[in-house]
Amino acid sequence: MSNRVTLKDIAREAGVHVSTVSRALDPNSNISLTNEVSSRVRKAAKKLGYRPNRLAAGLRTNRSMSIGVMIPDIANTMFPPIVRGIESVLEPLGYATIVVNTDNDPDREHRLTEVLRERGVDGIINVAAMRSDPGLSNVVDQGTPVVTLNRRLDQSPIPYVVSDEKSGINLILKHLFELGHRSVGHIAGPKEFSTGNARAMAYKEACEQLGLAESSTVISYAKSFDETEGQRCVLELLQNCPTITAIVCANDRLAFGAYLGLQAEGLSIPEDVSVTGFNDMPMLDLVRPKMTTIRVQKFEAGRASAELLLKSIRGDNHGAVGTVLPVELKVRDSTSEPRETPD
Amino acid sequence: MSNRVTLKDIAREAGVHVSTVSRALDPNSNISLTNEVSSRVRKAAKKLGYRPNRLAAGLRTNRSMSIGVMIPDIANTMFPPIVRGIESVLEPLGYATIVVNTDNDPDREHRLTEVLRERGVDGIINVAAMRSDPGLSNVVDQGTPVVTLNRRLDQSPIPYVVSDEKSGINLILKHLFELGHRSVGHIAGPKEFSTGNARAMAYKEACEQLGLAESSTVISYAKSFDETEGQRCVLELLQNCPTITAIVCANDRLAFGAYLGLQAEGLSIPEDVSVTGFNDMPMLDLVRPKMTTIRVQKFEAGRASAELLLKSIRGDNHGAVGTVLPVELKVRDSTSEPRETPD
């Protein structure tokens, strides 16, 4: 069936031993070969159209040259840029990336981890963003390097890449404060997600620093990071605290849900209520009013996590390393001065 | 380092030969084993936490249990649902999918094909959507089954999955016709893409059937399927034929570009000009006015292509097979009666 060309075929063609072929074709072999032989072998390889069999090589070397990427859902536009960032580093080095979707299901995540390990991945980038993750350290202990993205395990030597959530929330609140808002609310993400949790903490802290003591308590917790929950939470906020003039949402999708809820109530954005997002998802420029949000680096986060993983794989990560990526405030049309300036 | 559990370990633990272990663990082994031995082996495997090494198995069986998926760009929201559809079939069967992005670059596509073959993928689903593809048949000839999605190679036994482009365009034009539009234009996709080409052909045909002889020639060809080109083309159309009251776009992104171009000209949608898209991309519900478009089945297309590929891999595809998926007209807010009803 598959008349695949192997080292043996090249060896026959070039009249040398298969081990010689292997060495001639290995760019960083430290074994010296005659130029004549080396070029003869390479010529034969090219002539026969040789393609190495990575499975066989991987079996012998115990390095499959593939890495696993675990994300919640590739259909969420947050993640493809991250994946491309990862690939931009790994693909040129000959790594294949196997992307799996966890759907935020811990069981599924666990099972998929096993699937990846069966395939002998050289490392795993976990973008699954749950805060507690028993078993992740196990994977590391069993010899598979791991890097987490958007997540940071406490007291763990696992390298991570995160965005500067705290600065992001600070930028947002300062922006609203400067516009004159004094009564603000927060739609927080689920606490199980480190992003949701970190942003809620940062929100409370920022409120207190700005002297918005009351606002720091006006929080509605979403059960998931989606539009439905955003819509539900915004109504909850309005009911609990009708005076608010601005809503800080833990991510863009919740903010879009807030849009829908406010519109349903006949309130206009930003005239009646200012709304902010977080992440600056791709395609976000399609929504109206254009959303004021925090831009986090997605492609770059992917790149950084891949670099960290490579270090772990090569063993030259000197202790735990973390990368915190800076964020940027993107002021657009969903925020303005409050209708009634206070006093 | 990696104290990985192998068949040998289980064999020692259970006091049997490794080949016996292999057979005990193979669910569809036709070799009979004593229940006692079989369960002893399985118990030992569970106890030691055995995970098979797919690389080794793949090397021996020449089936890697992985398949390659080639798409233009995972960051284009059209593609993630397709990928998920593919995985919904393949993942439960134990296949890993390796997704690669071609960026519509033929060189890159070719290189990535080799990368996939090096890894011994059992088959390839190509969603790259270029019309001419020398080399694709080569891959098939060399023993790797291929299925194309959104593309259909002429005179080729390669199975394919496509949407019913022609019906889609017919539905759109009929809808516009019934609203009263008699002067229509088309922003066509690049001819190199089968989708762009098929839709343009269908457009001309549908115009003629409806007696819109002139409209069948009012076509502007985009160089790529993006907003910039949509914007450029809409202006071109307006210049060439200022009387048009509706524009049929070859896909949603071109239509969105048309939105931008029309808005820049101070024209409103749909009052001044009706605009239609194609595909019904995810996130499209965010744009205003909500776009009238053709919904194509994305997840389902992925599923279908995976099923076809499995058939090819198992060798029970009786000749070339193709699947044409039905489409659906989604009437929303970007189409209405023309401002001046004719006569």
Added chain:
DNA sequence: GTAAGCTACGCAATCGTTTGCATGATAGAG
């Protein structure tokens, strides 16, 4: 002129599974 040291390559084991074949044990037939 011989010992020592390289150089350039071959030999063979190995990675973990699968699988055709061999074989010992058991059972059934006559």
Added chain:
DNA sequence: CTCTATCATGCAAACGATTGCGTAGCTTAC
């Protein structure tokens, strides 16, 4: 009670690459 089928399991050779070690031939030094 023997002969042959059948069954359950072991044996060993693959799959294709990598790599430590061995060695023939050559160079260099004394």
